[in-house]
Amino acid sequence: MQKPAFATSFKAIDKIQSPPSSLRISLPSSPNKVARYREQNDHDRNQWSLNSKAAKTDDNQKEKNKPWQFHLMRCPPCSLFCLIMSVFVLVLVLSGLAALLAHFLIHNETKVTTASKKLVTTTKTTTTSSTSVSTTTVACATGYVRALSGLCVNTQIDFNNCGSIGYVCSSNYSSCSAGVCSSAPSVQLANGISVFAPGNVDDSIATIALPLSISLYNYSTSSVTVSSNGVICLGGCSTAYANTVLPASSFSGPTAFGYWDDLYITNSTSQNIYYAVSGAMPNRTTTFEIFATHYAQVNQYYHFQIIFYENLPNVVKYLYFDASDTGSSATIGVQKSSSGPSMTYSVDQTNSVTPNMTLIFDTNSGTYTG
Numbered sequence: 001m002q003k004p005a006f007a008t009s010f011k012a013i014d015k016i017q018s019p020p021s022s023l024r025i026s027l028p029s030s031p032n033k034v035a036r037y038r039e040q041n042d043h044d045r046n047q048w049s050l051n052s053k054a055a056k057t058d059d060n061q062k063e064k065n066k067p068w069q070f071h072l073m074r075c076p077p078c079s080l081f082c083l084i085m086s087v088f089v090l091v092l093v094l095s096g097l098a099a100l101l102a103h104f105l106i107h108n109e110t111k112v113t114t115a116s117k118k119l120v121t122t123t124k125t126t127t128t129s130s131t132s133v134s135t136t137t138v139a140c141a142t143g144y145v146r147a148l149s150g151l152c153v154n155t156q157i158d159f160n161n162c163g164s165i166g167y168v169c170s171s172n173y174s175s176c177s178a179g180v181c182s183s184a185p186s187v188q189l190a191n192g193i194s195v196f197a198p199g200n201v202d203d204s205i206a207t208i209a210l211p212l213s214i215s216l217y218n219y220s221t222s223s224v225t226v227s228s229n230g231v232i233c234l235g236g237c238s239t240a241y242a243n244t245v246l247p248a249s250s251f252s253g254p255t256a257f258g259y260w261d262d263l264y265i266t267n268s269t270s271q272n273i274y275y276a277v278s279g280a281m282p283n284r285t286t287t288f289e290i291f292a293t294h295y296a297q298v299n300q301y302y303h304f305q306i307i308f309y310e311n312l313p314n315v316v317k318y319l320y321f322d323a324s325d326t327g328s329s330a331t332i333g334v335q336k337s338s339s340g341p342s343m344t345y346s347v348d349q350t351n352s353v354t355p356n357m358t359l360i361f362d363t364n365s366g367t368y369t370g
Contacts, residue, residue: 141194154194155179157187157270177270185303185322189289192274195226201265201272202295203239204228211277214286214308216254216316217336217363226273230259230290230330232306235337241295243331246342254336256316256361258306259323259353261330263292284310300324318359318370327352334361334368343368 140152145165147153153161155176160168162176169176175186195206205227213220216234225237235253241262248255265271274289286308294300303321316334323330328350335342343361345368346352359370 151191154187154192154270156198157272159186175270182270185291185301187270187274187289187291188305188321189274189276189287192276192287192289195273195275196228196265198267200267201228203241203262205233205237205239206273208275210275210286212281212284212286212310214310215313216256216308216334217341218314219254219336220313226275226288228265228273228292229263230257230261230292230302230304232256232258232288243329243347245347246331246333246344247335247338247340248331249338251335252338254363255334256306256318257331257333257335258288258290258304258318259302259320259327259330259332261302262295263290263302264295264298265292266298279310282310286310294324294329297324314363316361316363318361320353320355320357322355323353326350326354332359334363336363341366345370 140146144152145155155161156179159176162169163179169181173181175182207225210222213222221234225233229241233255238250240250243260271291278285288306291303301322305319307317331347333344361368
């Protein structure tokens with residue numbers, strides 16, 4: 001059976017504890033020599049013993065200075081318990097070292113991971129797009145207010161928006177005048193454009209540009225002059241207030257005399273001359289609405305329309321709502337020029353005009369109906 005590795009160490013220790021073979025001498029036969037040899041031998045043995053103890057003391061001191069070494073050599077030979085305990089201690093030490101090494105590696109790995117995380121930078125980019133919408137709002141004319149629909153409403157004359165958007169006059173009134181509910185006749189033309197600026201208007205004319213041409217006596221134009229005295233001129237016009245028979249020398253071009261009289265537009269009321277174009281081509285209608293009083297007689301109202309049709313060239317229509325003196329001081333008719341031809345319905349004739357009366361002048365045929 002093969003001896004354990006540490007058996008050699010125990011054998012070496014036994015050799016150190018036993019006297020060397022050089023000290024084993026044969027005794028001489030002479031008594032004196034024997035005594036001398038024994039004395040010398042005892043001295044040598046004592047010296048060897050002292051040297052051995054000193055060597056063992058040095059070895060023990062060295063062993064004490066090395067606590068990490070396993071003192072397997074101290075175990076007596078063939079001691080199974082010492083062998084098992086040594087192996088157990090060795091396993092514990094190795095396990096501890098392995099655990100310590102694993103902890104060290106994990107700790108370092110955590111540090112590296114943490115450091116790596118700290119070095120990671122995340123950049124988030126957000127792109128924002130904006131759309132700019134430009135809206136152009138056209139200002140409403142004086143006396144008009146923009147409604148929610150976007151349309152400009154004349155709050156000075158609108159019965160359903162009298163004075164402000166949404167204010168409706170009661171049934172006790174017939175019109176809205178100067179933004180106040182009134183018993184005077186109301187303006188009939190929806191979304192009509194005022195010809196004259198607010199204020200008192202007397203014996204005045206104004207030229208307007210239409211989006212289409214109107215015609216009379218085969219004369220067509222989109223530039224029309226309006227007189228505050230109840231006259232529409234397609235050519236030369238006049239501010240003359242004193243009515244006469246037709247043809248009138250004051251008017252050089254084709255002229256429609258809806259109610260030629262000394263009319264007056266009063267400030268701070270819905271009185272004015274309005275115009276509007278309605279329908280789609282080629283069936284558009286151009287309407288002029290005159291709402292005024294008589295000069296020096298502000299309680300007399302004159303309210304009527306003069307209408308031209310795109311699909312009926314050279315034809316004009318008069319529609320009357322109110323005429324306080326029923327035509328007793330007015331001229332009604334048409335003329336081509338100051339020298340004629342002309343057509344006359346009435347001149348200073350009482351009861352010639354009644355509410356809702358209609359007159360149609362056809363300059364193609366030179367006739368009128370009414």
